[in-house]
Amino acid sequence: MKFFCESTELADAVLKAAKALPVKKQMPILEGIKFRAEGDKLTVLASDLELSIQKVIKADIKIEGEAVISGRFIADFVKKLNNDTVEINVNDNKMTIAYEDNKVTLQCLNADEYPPILMFDEEKGLEIKGKELKDMIEKVIFCAATDDSRPIYKGCNIEAGDGTVTAVALNGVRLGYHKKEIELNGKSLNFIAPSRSLSEAAKLIDNPEDIVEIILQKNNVQFNLGGTKIISRLIDGKYIDYKKIVPSEYSVEVTADKKQLEEAIERATLILREEKSDIIKLEIKEKVIEITSKSELGNIKETVTAGIKGKDLIIAFNAKFLIDMLRNIDDEYIKLYFINSTSPCVIKPVEGDEYLYLILPMKIAA
Amino acid sequence: MKFFCESTELADAVLKAAKALPVKKQMPILEGIKFRAEGDKLTVLASDLELSIQKVIKADIKIEGEAVISGRFIADFVKKLNNDTVEINVNDNKMTIAYEDNKVTLQCLNADEYPPILMFDEEKGLEIKGKELKDMIEKVIFCAATDDSRPIYKGCNIEAGDGTVTAVALNGVRLGYHKKEIELNGKSLNFIAPSRSLSEAAKLIDNPEDIVEIILQKNNVQFNLGGTKIISRLIDGKYIDYKKIVPSEYSVEVTADKKQLEEAIERATLILREEKSDIIKLEIKEKVIEITSKSELGNIKETVTAGIKGKDLIIAFNAKFLIDMLRNIDDEYIKLYFINSTSPCVIKPVEGDEYLYLILPMKIAA
Secondary structure, X not given: OEEEEEHHHHHHHHHHHHHHOOOOOOOHHHHEEEEEEEOOEXXXXXXXXXXXXXXXXXXXXXXXXXXXXXXXXXXXXXXXXXXXXXXXXXXXXXXEEEEOOEEEEEEOEOHHHOOOOOOOOOOOOEEEEHHHHHHHHHHHHHHOOOOOOOHHHHEEEEEEEOOEEEEEEEOOOEEEEEEEEOOOOOOOEXXXXXXXXHHHHHHOOOOOOOEEEEEEEOOEEEEEEOOEEEXXXXXXXXXXXXXXXXXXXXXXXXXXXXXXXHHHHXXXXXXXXXXXXXXXXXXXXXXXXXXXXXXXXEEEEEEEEEEEEEOOEEEEEEHHHHHHHHHOOOOOEEEEEEOOOOOOEEEEEOOOOOEEEEEOOEOOOO | OEEEEXXXXXXXXXXXXXXXXXXXXXXXXXXXXXXXXXXXXXEEEEEOOOEEEEEEEEOEEEEOEEEEEEHXXXXXXXXXXXXXXXXXXXXXXXXXXXXXXXEEEEEOEOHHHOOOOOOOOOOOOEXXXXXHHHHHHHHHHHHOOOOOOOHHHHEEEEEEEOOEEEEEEEOOOEEEEEEEEOOOXXXXXXXXXXXXXXXXXXXXXXXXXXXXXXXXXXXXXXXXXXXXXEEEEOOOOOOOOHHHHOOOXXXXXXXXXXXXXXXXXXXHHHOOOOOOOOEEEXXXXXXXXXXXXXXXXXXXXXXXXXXXXXXXXXXXXXXXHHHXXXXXXXXXXXXXXXXXXXXXXXXXXXXXXXXXXXEOOEOOOO
């Protein structure tokens, strides 16, 4: 293998692919990034078998071929290159990268050991504006589980069709839902992908105006973003019927200033810094939400004025989960709905139904 | 104790004092920040007994008194306050902070246990522009030891008099020296302070145009920066005669582009990412410095063109130490001086003698 390419393009491709390098220990070959030189294109690929990312760039190819080299090294290395042409040569299982008057020689991994990664090339998929997809994913993904509890809790459900796209993520304690009215190119789809894969896909949308193409095939979903392809295994099974989890009737409706509420809860958690749990208590009464927290250090009482409809209520939450939700809301005012101190709280916009967050309360110590 | 003050001023004072909170476990009372309300002033103080920082702000004091409360909590808390007046009240060993419609109640520590911290109030000291002091400290302090090897290695020597100020820090392997011609107010001084104390003092110089007053007394040095006073214990003993360490004659003189050299060394270290030592080899020969490094991953050869006077030389260094020095040099070109592969390398400006760095070489594996 021998080719010349621009260092900035090489850096961009390597750094994008590197996002799919395994986070946990995997087969040693997957620690590598794979280069394939063919025609006038260089393909740069990394994978942890669940998530694979590939970017194709232009290259002046003298000898076609394939090589795999240490992913972490090459990712660090390309960041430090100056803007210039680099020459890459593979011989005797050694890769030489020549740049300016300098040269690095690397031991290659065995390219034959690299597992085949299937990418869809021709298929025409559903098209969606990068900005919309990125926004939806980022605003629900934090509700997915990060531990190994139930596989379905680690996923995010995306459903598109009839001019509507919805994204949902949930675990046993909280749920995030977003909906957008978007012009779609007549296609529809419905899949559950691991939250890590979607999160990396969202991060790779550099230009929010770009169109992302989504292709579903067998157990995989592929996102095409210009020259970058992201493919992820899907999570098997039927998604949880989240509509059944969301109560349809409430006994208390609160309208609050989002920023005031968020800041008050943030301050209330400070006293819990040395505690194991982040439990705060909300007391909803005439015209105010009183937020209290206590620990060995002392106690905090925050008062947020609010519009209240319904009876008084005392309810407790994990403050961290509540803050996560509030941080992901851009509205100035929000509505909070309650039933009683043991039923979920639901957060929605004052108008419309673009988003919905649900959080289970915690037991209040007697 | 009872007083009113502005939350922004309180936050500034608490966050400045908090820099002196103990880094390692100490007497429990020192985990607290001490408030003293007296006359129309609130004094906020923290100390780890070696370093103490105190800031005085205006306050509307209703009842004078003293209180000590958890430093880490109050530092986090004041960051989250909105711009407003706060009311602080101490009663029954409980501090209440009221802000807007909110209230935090904190368990106080026992103020009587707080050790007496001496600050000099009246003394007139040496005056130096904040910018100059900050710059000198930051450019040598990284050469001091951070481990517990020899106490003197953990210090930095500052000497001022006759219109010249010098700062020196060194450990067994490297030395940093800076000198500035500065108009002084007729005073002179010479002291060795712990590098942590000087580093915190440098960071607290917000406004580089401000004048810093330095006062020496017994075993302490005090820096006055407006309403902030920083006092540090000195390190006993005579400083190392660093002039004796710096060779007076050299056999090789190299003139190099600082940025090119720094970038080349940075790239060369990348291949060492999984190695324990950061050893790189410099080969100085006709018109170039060749920098090489190798590990199991492969090897890198970087070539930097340079002006060379003297014989060829091969010498090895800890790359990290060399990079630290280069990063702290603002000049476009520098001079490097060598004797042989076992003697120290000295880095100086092309003209003048504003700074000098010295680094010991490493043994080259046969």
